[in-house]
Ligand SMILES: Nc1ncnc2c1ncn2[C@@H]1O[C@H](COP(=O)(O)OP(=O)(O)OP(=O)(O)O)[C@@H](O)[C@H]1O
């Protein structure tokens with residue numbers, strides 16, 4: 001279990017981005033973090049990824065090995081084709097290309113891009129680029145996958161499709177996933193757990209568990225538990241927003 | 246069609262030049278007609294080409310030296326702000342001092358018996374700075390997200406340099422190389438002018454010589470060769486740029 005204990009983060013210049021965040025994330029869960037813009041969601045993910053260290057508090061229970069990280073934009077190397085972009089994490093870990101080949105192929109198959117291994121990023125659509133970024137994040141078989149509003153820039157149809165792909169991946173690979181989003185609907189559709197953050201300095205204002213069928217699909221959006229959860233999360237989000245003022 | 250247009254303009258200008266020079270009876274030592282220049286090119290061609298080859302050798306050597314030196318120094322600068330802050334001022338001093346002014350000094354130091362060494366050093370100084378500044382800029386213009394990714398996967402300094410910083414710097418580096426190649430040629434010619442004496446073998450000295458002897462058509466022929474060389478150098482680098490960047494740089498699409 002990943003435990004965040006009293007995490008605070010102050011940027012140089014004195015600005016407190018997040019303040020005393022306590023969060024427990026069960027292994028194998030899918031946790032969404034929802035909150036207003038600027039409340040410190042990206043900061044929180046960077047702390048969990050180890051890209052920054054908190055000014056106070058501690059993070060324990062990080063799984064061994066590399067963490068997978070997907071940014072809001074795909075952040076691919078434009079000079080490398082899809083295969084080499086996905087190879088990067090393994091290459092940095094000094095895995096030989098021959099050894100990496102089957103794992104790259106597997107990761108590309110999981111995101112449905114097997115036919116595009118030799119394509120360059122600029123020849124791909126936004127949704128395809130995002131899927132390359134996901135393949136790159138999972139190619140090391142991480143036990144923890146962090147995603148920072150990965151689908152925010154995509155149209156709804158592509159986004160729904162990628163949501164389903166992501167759920168399948170999460171189920172099959174049993175990757176503990178932390179997913180940042182602005183969208184209440186997206187968070188409810190995807191998550192087993194939802195954490196709602198207050199405006200800056202961000203704190204966790206509420207937690208919700210979402211009960212739903214083991215395998216979710218578009219029909220889930222029409223069920224009562226889904227609609228109830230959406231209403232409850234929206235209400236808590238509004239309350240969280242009101243706190244700051 | 247768009248390729249033929251400059252050619253057509255050139256032909257018209259040449260025709261106008263030829264007729265007006267003949268009609269107005271302009272003395273040959275002021276402005277020779279194109280036909281005389283062509284004649285000079287035929288008769289003095291082999292000799293001029295030999296001279297051009299000398300100039301070109303030095304140009305390429307100076308360009309290679311400034312490319313490697315500029316890139317190496319830029320890599321050093323990016324590793325350490327301290328090194329950059331201590332060395333950059335001197336690079337700037339070299340950059341802002343006119344080479345014509347340092348030429349005599351360099352000639353005294355290395356060029357008394359070997360003019361070409363002095364020319365090489367002077368041309369390198371001239372061509373060096375665009376590489377240094379463009380490479381430093383390029384090496385720093387790394388996508389912060391990709392930098393995070395390299396940190397996340399605990400990339401070593403070498404991995405970051407080879408797999409992230411150098412590829413990120415490539416467009417800026419090549420733009421610098423294009424400027425620098427032109428400057429290497431200009432630097433070589435200017436250095437030949439100031440450092441050269443009777444023993445200099447480059448094209449610049451043939452120009453001086455022709456002017457002294459009032460062989461103006463020969464001088465124009467040498468000038469023409471020099472311009473063509475500059476164009477060719479530029480074209481080579483543009484080709485390399487296009488090859489290397491077309492896959493990922495929006496300005497270099499396959500269709501372009
Ligand atoms: N490098 C930085 N230096 C200083 N302040 C920063 C830095 N990065 C973020 N901040 C500040 O910290 C706060 C939280 O930023 P963060 O990016 O974590 O928010 P967010 O919740 O991800 O916002 P969004 O939903 O818009 O992406 C913001 O107020 C921001 O101005």
Ligand SMILES: [Mg+2]
Nearest residue numbers: 041042043148
């Ligand atoms: Mg953010």
